[in-house]
Amino acid sequence: MQSYHSSTHKVVVPCPYCPETLxxxxxxxxxxxxxxxxxxxxxxxxxxxxxxxxxxxxxxVAEADVNLNVHxxxxxxxxxxxxxxSISNNRSPIPEYTNDLSHGSIQIFHKTEERLRLNVLRLLxxxxxxxxxxxxxxxxxxxxxxxxNEYKDLDTNIYFHNIKKAIETATCRNKFISSHIDVIRPKSxxxxxxxxxxxxxxxxxxxxxxxxxxxFKESLINLLKKPEVYESLNCPSRANIMTDLSxxxxxxxxxxxKLPDSLKIILFxxxxxxxxxxxxxxxxxxxxxxxxxxxPRFVRSQDRCxxxxxxxxxxxxxxxxxxxxxxxxxxxxxxxxxHGIPVTINEKIHIFKGSLLxxxxxxxxxxxxHGFKCAFxxxxxxxxxxxxxxxxxxxxxxxxxxxxxxxxxxxxxxMAIDFANEREKARLQKKYGIISLSPFRKINNFDIFxxxxxxxxxxxxxxxxxxxxxxxxxxxxxQKFANLSSLTSMIRNxxxxxxxxxxxxxxxxxxxxxxxxxxASASEMLSLFKYMPFIFHQSHLTExxxxxxxWHSFLLLREIISISLxxxxxxxxxxxxxxxxxxxxxxxxxxxxxxxxxxxxxxLVHFGEQMHRFGPLRFTSCMIFEKxxxxxxxxxxxxxxxxxxxxxxxxxxxxxxxMYTCSNAATSSFLYSGHQIxxxxxxxxxxxxxxxxxxxxxNLYETNQVTLFGITYVVGEAVLINDSVFPIDPVFGKILTxxxxxxxxxxxxxxxxxxxxNQKLCVYEVRLLDSSVTKNVYELxxxxxxxxxxxxxxLFTSLFPYGRxxxxxxx
Numbered sequence: 178m179q180s181y182h183s184s185t186h187k188v189v190v191p192c193p194y195c196p197e198t199l200x201x202x203x204x205x206x207x208x209x210x211x212x213x214x215x216x217x218x219x220x221x222x223x224x225x226x227x228x229x230x231x232x233x234x235x236x237x238v239a240e241a242d243v244n245l246n247v248h249x250x251x252x253x254x255x256x257x258x259x260x261x262x263s264i265s266n267n268r269s270p271i272p273e274y275t276n277d278l279s280h281g282s283i284q285i286f287h288k289t290e291e292r293l294r295l296n297v298l299r300l301l302x303x304x305x306x307x308x309x310x311x312x313x314x315x316x317x318x319x320x321x322x323x324x325x326n327e328y329k330d331l332d333t334n335i336y337f338h339n340i341k342k343a344i345e346t347a348t349c350r351n352k353f354i355s356s357h358i359d360v361i362r363p364k365s366x367x368x369x370x371x372x373x374x375x376x377x378x379x380x381x382x383x384x385x386x387x388x389x390x391x392x393f394k395e396s397l398i399n400l401l402k403k404p405e406v407y408e409s410l411n412c413p414s415r416a417n418i419m420t421d422l423s424x425x426x427x428x429x430x431x432x433x434x435k436l437p438d439s440l441k442i443i444l445f446x447x448x449x450x451x452x453x454x455x456x457x458x459x460x461x462x463x464x465x466x467x468x469x470x471x472x473p474r475f476v477r478s479q480d481r482c483x484x485x486x487x488x489x490x491x492x493x494x495x496x497x498x499x500x501x502x503x504x505x506x507x508x509x510x511x512x513x514x515x516h517g518i519p520v521t522i523n524e525k526i527h528i529f530k531g532s533l534l535x536x537x538x539x540x541x542x543x544x545x546x547h548g549f550k551c552a553f554x555x556x557x558x559x560x561x562x563x564x565x566x567x568x569x570x571x572x573x574x575x576x577x578x579x580x581x582x583x584x585x586x587x588x589x590x591x592m593a594i595d596f597a598n599e600r601e602k603a604r605l606q607k608k609y610g611i612i613s614l615s616p617f618r619k620i621n622n623f624d625i626f627x628x629x630x631x632x633x634x635x636x637x638x639x640x641x642x643x644x645x646x647x648x649x650x651x652x653x654x655x656q657k658f659a660n661l662s663s664l665t666s667m668i669r670n671x672x673x674x675x676x677x678x679x680x681x682x683x684x685x686x687x688x689x690x691x692x693x694x695x696x697a698s699a700s701e702m703l704s705l706f707k708y709m710p711f712i713f714h715q716s717h718l719t720e721x722x723x724x725x726x727x728w729h730s731f732l733l734l735r736e737i738i739s740i741s742l743x744x745x746x747x748x749x750x751x752x753x754x755x756x757x758x759x760x761x762x763x764x765x766x767x768x769x770x771x772x773x774x775x776x777x778x779x780x781l782v783h784f785g786e787q788m789h790r791f792g793p794l795r796f797t798s799c800m801i802f803e804k805x806x807x808x809x810x811x812x813x814x815x816x817x818x819x820x821x822x823x824x825x826x827x828x829x830x831x832x833x834x835x836m837y838t839c840s841n842a843a844t845s846s847f848l849y850s851g852h853q854i855x856x857x858x859x860x861x862x863x864x865x866x867x868x869x870x871x872x873x874x875x876n877l878y879e880t881n882q883v884t885l886f887g888i889t890y891v892v893g894e895a896v897l898i899n900d901s902v903f904p905i906d907p908v909f910g911k912i913l914t915x916x917x918x919x920x921x922x923x924x925x926x927x928x929x930x931x932x933x934x935n936q937k938l939c940v941y942e943v944r945l946l947d948s949s950v951t952k953n954v955y956e957l958x959x960x961x962x963x964x965x966x967x968x969x970x971x972l973f974t975s976l977f978p979y980g981r982x983x984x985x986x987x988x
Contacts, residue, residue, distance in 0.1 A: 297321065310811070360833040361396055363389040363825035368489075368497040388489035388502050389825040393467070394509045394518065396484055397440075399836065400469070401520045401529060405848055410471040411437045418902055419746045419792040422470045422534065427627065427790040433514065433532050440513060440531025441470035445483075445802040446538045446546055448491050449809060451820060460820055461491035464809070465503070466802050470534055474744070475886035476848050478801045480808055481835050485828045488821045499546055500616040507619045514621055533620055535628055535791065537799050539635045540777075547625055548613040550606070553776040558610030560776070562626060563783065571774045574762040576755060576782040581626045587611075588618075630797035631780050631787055633741045638699035640777035642706055645734050647693045648769050649727050650686060654693070658721045661686040661693065667716050668705065674964055676889045677704050699800075703742075706735050707977050710938040715968050723937040726768040732939050732984060733761040735977075741784065741794045742978035744960065745902050750980040755785035757982060795978070853884040854917055868951050870921050878917045885954065890915060890924065890962050895974055897959040898926065898952055903981050907931060909943060909974060910950060911965060922954045929972075934983050940975040 190205040191198050194213045199205045300321070304314050343353040354360060368386040375382045400406055419425060423441065428434040434441055445466040452459040465486040468477055476482060487502050494502070510533055512518060517530040536543065540560070544551045549561035559567055564582045573579050591614040594605045606612055615625050653659055659667075665686045673679035678700035687694045697705065709731070713719045722728045740746070740754050758781045765774070784794060791797050812827045836847055857878045865871035881892040890896070895909045910926030917923075928950060929943045943965075963974045 354830075358833045358837045359399060360829055361391060361399060363391050363822060363829060365822070366390050366487075366502060368493055368501060386493045386497070387819075387821070388487060388493065389821045390487045390502065390505060391485050391825060391829065393486060393506045394512070396486075397509070398518065398520050400484070401527075402522055403836070403847060404523055406472070407522050407527070409473055409476070409848065410440075410469075417747060419788075420744065421474045421793070422791045422796055425789065425791040428534075433530065433622075434534060436530075438529075440529050441534040442510070442531060443468050443470050443535045443537060444486070444533060445799060446536070446542050447799065447802065447806070448542065449806050451810065451824075462809075462821060462824065463489050463491050463494045464806070466805055468801075470796075472848065474796055475888070477796075478804075478887055479849070480801075480805045481832070481850075482848065483802060483805045484832065485825060488824055490821060498616070503616060507616070510620050533617075533623060533628070535630050535797065536617070536625075537630050537632060537797060537802065539632060539799065540780075543629055547615040547617065547629070548611060550610045550612060552610075556610055557607060560779070561610065562629070562631065562780070565779065570776060570779045571771045573779060573782055574759050576758075576785055579779070579782055581783075581786075584624055584626065587626075627790065630791065631783060632797070632799045633738075633784075633794050634699050634798050634800050634803070636777045636780050637738055637741065638702045640775060641734065641781070642702050642738070643697070644773070644775055645731060645765075646702075646705065646709075647695070648773065649731050651693045652725065652727045652768075653718070653722060654688075656721075656725075658718060659716070661688060663716075667712050671708060671712050671715070673704055673708060675891065677707075679704055699803075703738070706738055707975070709735075710940055710975075711966050711968065711973065714938055714973075719937060726764060730761065730764040730768045733757055733764055735939060736982040736984050737761060737781070737784075739976070739978045740980055740982060743980035744793055744795055744978070745958075746788065746793050746980040747903070749903070751785050751788050753982055754788060757984075758782060758784060793980075849886070852922070854878075854880050855882045856880055857917065860916070864916075865918070867916070867925075868923055870923070870953065871916070871918055875918055880915045880917055883915050883917070883922060883954075885922070888960055888962070890954065893965065894962045895929065895965050896924065896926070896952070896957055896962050897976065898950070899958060902958045907941070907976070909941075909963070910952065911945065912962075913949065916951075924952045924954055926950050926952055935973075936985060938973070939984055940973045943972050943974055945972070 190200070192205065192208060192213075194209075194216060197208060197212075199208060300317070301314065304317060309317075342349065344350050366388040368388055370383055370385050372381045373384050374380070422428065422443075423434070428441070433439050445468075446463065448461050448463045450459045450461050465488070466483050467486050468483050470477070472482055486506060489502055509518075513529070513531045517528040519526050519528055521527075536546070538546070540553070540562075541551055544561050547561055550556050550558070553559045555567070557567055559565070559570055562581065563579050565573065565579050590605070590609045590611055594602055594609070594611060595614070597605055617623055617625050650661070650664060653664065654661055665684065668680055668686075669682065669684055671679075678698070680697060680701050684697070684701075685695065710719070713722065737754065737757050740750060740757070743750065762774075762778065762781065765771075765778075787797065788794055808828070808831070809824050812824065857880050860877040860879050862873045862877060865873040865875075865877055871877065883890050890912060892912050892914060895911050897904075897907055898910045899906075899908050909929040909931070910924070911929060913925045913927055915922065915924060926949060928946045928948050930946055932942045932944055934941055959976075959979070961978060963976060966973050
């Protein structure tokens with residue numbers, strides 16, 4: 178490669194086979210493969226190049242990574258559910274094909290094999306050169322192995338001719354995919370048009386404004402016809418324990434939702450900013466998602482169970498409104514409420530009825546969707562949710578002091594606005610905080626106030642928590658207990674959990690305008706609140722700040738977060754939450770003054786009522802929908818102009834690939850792809866005597882980490898092993914090892930004794946005992962593991978999240 182120095186840098190790449198020179202590496206590669214391909218193949222064949230077959234699996238059982246499904250062992254990337262027709266990818270500790278390095282043999286490939294090897298190499302190079310991620314290349318590699326495995330059993334000439342004809346052009350590829358997989362294509366909704374000046378064409382051009390909508394009825398039927406989905410629609414709950422949306426009082430009293438087989442639909446709206454990596458302009462796109470509340474709660478938290486309803490550029494949404502985008506959705510909901518939707522499952526027709534149960538989103542997006550003013554700080558009516566004025570919002574400490582808006586009064590206010598003249602309309606809109614009637618009033622018996630959820634992530638983790646922590650750190654700095662530099666080091670250097678988000682190395686505390694400033698995401702803020710008592714105790718700050726009102730305010734808010742994120746609650750939990758909210762708001766005012774409250778503080782008083790209506794606040798949160806945003810941000814490349822269509826089309830192919838099975842057969846891998854079990858090693862069959870559930874005739878394995886439904890259990894952490902969800906005297910067990918046999922997962926635990934509940938830290942001090950016990954992971958009443966932290970020769974742990982609080986009122 179030669180280089181010529183001039184004002185314009187130029188690179189010359191010579192061809193090794195001819196006098197041709199090229200100016201780009203990409204052109205050089207294309208020239209080599211196109212002009213000299215046969216020469217390369219001939220040269221490699223003559224030299225008898227030795228090739229060692231590449232393999233993606235390890236042959237050693239001790240280091241194999243396996244993926245065990247609680248229903249049927251399967252891999253989400255397999256296109257077939259029949260084990261006789263596909264190679265399993267990471268399904269068992271012993272791979273079906275072994276690496277040549279494992280037995281030392283070296284194979285000499287012939288000319289045909291060499292050409293095949295080069296074509297596979299070219300496929301991998303092209304994937305990398307077209308910005309494919311390693312995850313994408315990994316999936317393509319596994320699918321290629323399956324294709325080659327199928328190829329050997331077929332008539333090669335006919336097979337090759339048919340496949341070549343099916344995939345040689347983009348049109349053929351789309352037709353080939355549509356003939357085998359049910360891809361629900363997005364439909365364009367024409368919103369309007371405008372004349373815009375084109376810099377490229379140097380004239381005004383007509384531009385059509387469109388939204389992309391995924392037909393809701395087709396998507397719903399496509400989901401329901403999966404037998405595994407139908408079997409999981411009616412999930413029973415524990416007696417006297419509220420575990421999901423359907424266990425709240427709202428579903429019990431609703432004429433439609435009280436039926437166990439009624440469809441309960443959750444709708445979510447939020448906007449995301451997406452830009453092309455080569456440019457700086459960001460486009461804001463409004464995203465509508467939906468899911469079924471009937472699905473098991475932890476299965477529902479996966480992004481594969483969250484479906485796209487519509488996407489539209491935010492500028493068009495502001496101009497044309499929500500009604501035109503959701504019109505088909507409203508018609509389908511009306512059909513569900515009246516006649517129902519017939520779905521054929523296992524050659525039987527089932528009629529499903531249901532309706533829209535809940536709308537989720539951030540406060541700003543929900544206000545826009547329902548047609549309210551978005552003026553939280555300056556508006557006369559800050560929130561659409563409740564009927565409270567701006568001058569009294571910081572004085573309310575109890576839910577009984579503030580009530581939700583009434584639907585009858587809201588309809589009268591909207592009618593008065595519609596029939597008023599322009600001047601009177603502006604005055605009424607300011608008075609009521611209403612711009613127009615909510616489009617969701619089209620849905621029969623839908624209450625936009627009772628069926629719109631307050632999101633704990635936006636209210637707590639992205640609002641109140643940041644204000645609370647900034648004020649606490651400012652207090653510590655002003656009292657000269659520690660400076661911002663040392664506080665930054667404490668937070669950065671703390672040993673967070675290996676599977677938990679933690680502040681990055683760039684985390685920094687700064688002081689601007691007499692205020693402490695820092696940046697942290699919602700997940701990082703959750704980790705900070707969870708571990709801040711340990712961080713301060715480790716740095717000997719607890720003794721200095723434990724008597725301050727600000728520290729007690731922090732602990733009260735931490736307990737509110739713990740209860741809000743709990744997955745199991747009861748009536749006592751709701752009463753405790755309402756008490757904590759009142760105590761927290763009063764303590765916060767005493768520590769910093771009520772003027773330091775932000776508008777989101779007021780929404781805390783409505784948490785108890787919402788928990789009573791819909792159960793644990795965790796499952797009315799936007800966290801599972803926010804996780805879906807990451808999928809669209811990963812596919813932002815090559816979006817060009819019609820960004821909404823690109824996002825919708827790629828998402829529909831992604832969902833179709835997950836739902837696809839051979840001959841559209843039933844599969845248990847769509848709702849849940851399986852448990853993730855790492856670093857497995859095989860045990861002797863005699864170890865099966867440790868527990869009555871184990872079979873000595875089957876293989877037995879040991880691991881140090883397993884993930885079930887997104888919950889990770891790691892050796893060294895602890896679990897609550899009491900036989901009740903809310904025990905009076907909690908008993909913890911430290912995980913010594915994890916034993917796996919088929920669907921059985923056992924935890925070998927070392928028992929621990931609780932010494933005391935430390936009120937200053939809001940944590941348990943424990944000690945290890947000499948006795949041990951084996952516990953089935955499916956029998957745990959409290960599913961969340963807890964960390965054990967050793968500080969100054971003392972062992973601490975904390976139940977977080979948890980549906981109880983033992984913080985006394987006299988601290």
